[in-house]
Amino acid sequence: xxxxxxxxxxxxxxxxxxxxxxxxxxxxxxxxxxxxxxxxxxxxxxxxxxxxxxxxxxxxxxxxxxxxxxxxxxxxxxxxxxxxxxxxxxxxxxxxxxxxxxxxxxxxxxxxxxxxxxxxxxxxxxxxxxxxxxxxxxxxxxxxxxxxxxxxxxxxxxxxxxxxxxxxxxxxxxxxxxxxxxxxxxxxxxxxxxxxxxxxxxxxxxxxxxxxxxxxxxxxxxxxxxxxxxxxxxxxxxxxxxxxxxxxxxxxxxxxxxxxxxxxxxxxxxxxxxxxxxxxxxxxxxxxxxxxxxxxxxxxxxxxxxxxxxxxxxxxxxxxxxxxxxxxxxxxxxxxxxxxxxxxxxxxxxxxxxxxxxxxxxxxxxxxxxxxxxxxxxxxxxxxxxxxxxxxxxxxxxxxxxxxxxxxxxxxxxxxxxxxxxx
Amino acid sequence: xxxxxxxxxxxxxxxxxxxxxxxxxxxxxxxxxxxxxxxxxxxxxxxxxxxxxxxxxxxxxxxxxxxxxxxxxxxxxxxxxxxxxxxxxxxxxxxxxxxxxxxxxxxxxxxxxxxxxxxxxxxxxxxxxxxxxxxxxxxxxxxxxxxxxxxxxxxxxxxxxxxxxxxxxxx
Numbered sequence: 005x006x007x008x009x010x011x012x013x014x015x016x017x018x019x020x021x022x023x024x025x026x027x028x029x030x031x032x033x034x035x036x037x038x039x040x041x042x043x044x045x046x047x048x049x050x051x052x053x054x055x056x057x058x059x060x061x062x063x064x065x066x067x068x069x070x071x072x073x074x075x076x077x078x079x080x081x082x083x084x085x086x087x088x089x090x091x092x093x094x095x096x097x098x099x100x101x102x103x104x105x106x107x108x109x110x111x112x113x114x115x116x117x118x119x120x121x122x123x124x125x126x127x128x129x130x131x132x133x134x135x136x137x138x139x140x141x142x143x144x145x146x147x148x149x150x151x152x153x154x155x156x157x158x159x160x161x162x163x164x165x166x167x168x169x170x171x172x173x174x175x176x177x178x179x180x181x182x183x184x185x186x187x188x189x190x191x192x193x194x195x196x197x198x199x200x201x202x203x204x205x206x207x208x209x210x211x212x213x214x215x216x217x218x219x220x221x222x223x224x225x226x227x228x229x230x231x232x233x234x235x236x237x238x239x240x241x242x243x244x245x246x247x248x249x250x251x252x253x254x255x256x257x258x259x260x261x262x263x264x265x266x267x268x269x270x271x272x273x274x275x276x277x278x279x280x281x282x283x284x285x286x287x288x289x290x291x292x293x294x295x296x297x298x299x300x301x302x303x304x305x306x307x308x309x310x311x312x313x314x315x316x317x318x319x320x321x322x323x324x325x326x327x328x329x330x331x332x333x334x335x336x337x338x339x340x341x342x343x344x345x346x347x348x349x350x351x352x353x354x355x356x357x358x359x360x361x362x363x364x365x366x367x368x369x370x371x372x373x374x375x376x377x378x379x380x381x382x383x384x385x386x387x388x389x390x391x392x393x394x395x396x397x398x399x400x401x402x403x404x405x406x407x408x409x410x411x412x413x414x415x416x417x418x419x420x421x422x423x424x425x426x427x
Numbered sequence: 428x429x430x431x432x433x434x435x436x437x438x439x440x441x442x443x444x445x446x447x448x449x450x451x452x453x454x455x456x457x458x459x460x461x462x463x464x465x466x467x468x469x470x471x472x473x474x475x476x477x478x479x480x481x482x483x484x485x486x487x488x489x490x491x492x493x494x495x496x497x498x499x500x501x502x503x504x505x506x507x508x509x510x511x512x513x514x515x516x517x518x519x520x521x522x523x524x525x526x527x528x529x530x531x532x533x534x535x536x537x538x539x540x541x542x543x544x545x546x547x548x549x550x551x552x553x554x555x556x557x558x559x560x561x562x563x564x565x566x567x568x569x570x571x572x573x574x575x576x577x578x579x580x581x582x583x584x585x586x587x588x589x590x591x592x593x594x595x596x597x598x
Contacts, residue, residue, distance in 0.1 A: 077562060078565070081564065086572055086573055086577075086579060087579070089579075122452060124452065248503075249535070250536050251478070251479060251480065251535075252537075264503055269506050270506050359456070359510075360452060360454060361454060361508070361510065363480065363508075372480065372481055374483045374497065376485055384486075387481075387483040387484070387485075389480065389483075393541075394537060394541070396540070397536065397537065426563055427563075
C-alpha cells in the first residue's frame with residue numbers, strides 16, 4: 005500500500021510528470037520580499053462540514069502552518085440551563101437530554117444522578133443494570149457517529165455509511181425500550197420509565213454478536229488506509245500533563261497514556277460489577293485518539309453482554325411513590341395512586357435544599373451535573389460540566405505549529421459536540 | 428470526598444480564610460473569602476487536588492451576597508473530590524481569576540472558558556483573566572441571562588438583520 009511508485013520503464017508520461025511534482029516548500033518566496041513571514045487570519049466556519057457543528061475558528065496561518073486558533077462558540081446556545089430552572093425536577097430530563105445530542109442517555113444520567121443524591125433515593129439493581137445497558141449502547145452509537153464523520157473528514161466516505169448502518173440497529177433497540185429513537189427520556193429519577201419489552205433481549209444479543217465483527221471491519225479498512233494513517237500518525241500530539249492542566253478527560257486523556265476513567269475510578273450505577281478494560285494510548289497523537297475510541301466499542305459490547313446476562317429481577321424504578329409515577333393500571337383502582345400521580349404531574353416532588361455534583365464518564369470525558377436546590381419543586385440551578393466545552397480549550401495547544409490539514413484531523417479526533425458546548 | 432471529620436481537618440489546615448464548611452449528602456464544600464481563592468486552590472493543589480474539574484456560577488437570589496462561584500477539585504490518585512465555594516455581592520461582583528499563572532502559584536488554564544461563561548451568564552468579573560469576554564451570548568448582548576431575576580422568554584427572536592428591519596417597518 006505504502007509502496008511509492010518507482011522509476012520503471014512501464015510508467016506513462018502522465019505518471020512521470022505526477023512524480024516530478026514536489027510538495028516541499030519553495031526555497032525562495034515568490035515575487036521576492038517577506039511573503040512567507042506574512043500571517044493570514046482565516047475565518048473557518050461556523051458553517052463548515054469539517055467543524056462537526058456550528059463551530060467557528062479564527063485561525064492564524066503562516067503559509068500552511070497554524071500559529072493560533074481561537075474558537076468562537078455560542079451559535080447554538082439555547083439557554084437549556086435557564087429553561088431547566090423553570091421546570092419541575094422530572095420535567096427537566098427531556099431538556100438536558102438535548103444538550104449533547106449524540107449522548108442523550110449520558111446527559112440524563114448525570115442529571116438524574118445528581119437529583120438522586122439530593123433526594124437520597126435508592127435505585128433498584130435492575131434499573132442500574134438497565135441504565136448501564138443503555139449507556140453503553142449509547143456510547144457505541146456516539147462513537148459510531150464520531151468514527152463515520154471523522155473518516156469522512158479524512159476522505160474515507162464509505163465508513164460513514166457502514167457506521168450509520170450499525171447505529172441504526174442501536175436506535176431500533178432504543179425505540180423498542182422507550183418508544184423514541186433519540187432523546188428517549190428513558191431514565192427517570194429513581195430508575196427507568198419502563199422495563200425492557202419482550203423481544204428486546206434477543207434483539208440485543210443479535211446486535212452484540214454483529215457489532216464486534218463490524219468493528220473489526222472498520223479497523224481493517226481504516227488501519228490499511230495509508231492516507232488516513234499518514235494524517236493521523238504522529239500529528240498534533242499533546243502530553244498528559246498539559247491535558248490535565250486544561251481539564252481534558254475521557255478518550256483524549258486516555259490516548260495520552262493516563263488511564264483515568266470514572267467507570268473504574270469512581271464506579272456509579274453498578275459499573276464495579278462488570279469486567280472490562282480501559283484502552284490507553286502511548287503518545288497521545290491523533291492515531292492514539294482514534295485507536296482508543298475504536299477499542300472502547302469492544303469494551304462497551306462486553307459490558308452490555310455482562311449486564312444482560314446478569315440482569316437481576318426486581319422493580320425497574322423505585323417504589324417510592326413520592327418520586328416515581330405509579331404504574332398506569334393502579335390509577336383505575338387506587339385512590340392513593342391517583343393522588344400521587346396528580347401531585348407529581350402538577351407540582352412535581354420537592355427536593356431538600358442543598359447542592360450535588362454528579363460526574364459520570366460520557367463518550368467525551370467527565371460529564372457532570374451540578375444541581376442546587378432551594379427546597380422547592382424546581383431546581384434553583386442546573387449546570388452541566390460538558391466535556392466538549394472544556395476539551396475545546398485544548399485544540400489550540402494541539403494544533404499550534406502543525407499544518408492546517410492536520411487541524412481538520414484534530415478537530416475530528418477531538419470529537420466536539422456543539423450542542424453540548426453551547427447548551 | 429473527605430468525610431465530615433476530614434473536611435474539618437482540611438479547613439483547620441487552610442486557616443482563617445475558611446468561613447464555613449458544608450458537608451451535605453457526602454459532598455464536602457469549603458466556603459472561603461473571595462480574595463483568598465488563589466491561595467486556597469494552591470494549598471489544595473499541594474495536598475493532591477491537582478485537577479480542576481469544573482467551575483459553576485450560582486445565583487442565590489434573593490439572599491445576599493447573591494452571586495456564588497463553585498470550584499470542583501479532584502484528586503485523581505485518591506479519587507477524592509472537594510468543592511470550594513465563594514460568594515460575592517451583586518454590586519461588587521469581583522473575584523480573582525485563577526486562569527493565569529501568578530506570583531501565588533501556577534494557574535488553572537481549564538478555568539479560562541468556564542470563568543468566561545460565568546462572566547457571561549452571571550456578570551461575575553474575574554480580575555486578572557487574560558481574555559474576559561462573553562462566550563455564549565452575542566458580544567453586544569445586554570444583561571446576564573442566568574441571574575434568577577432575569578425573565579425567561581418574552582424576547583423576540585431575531586434571526587437575521589432583514590427580519591429586524593422588517594419588524595421595524597411594521598412598527
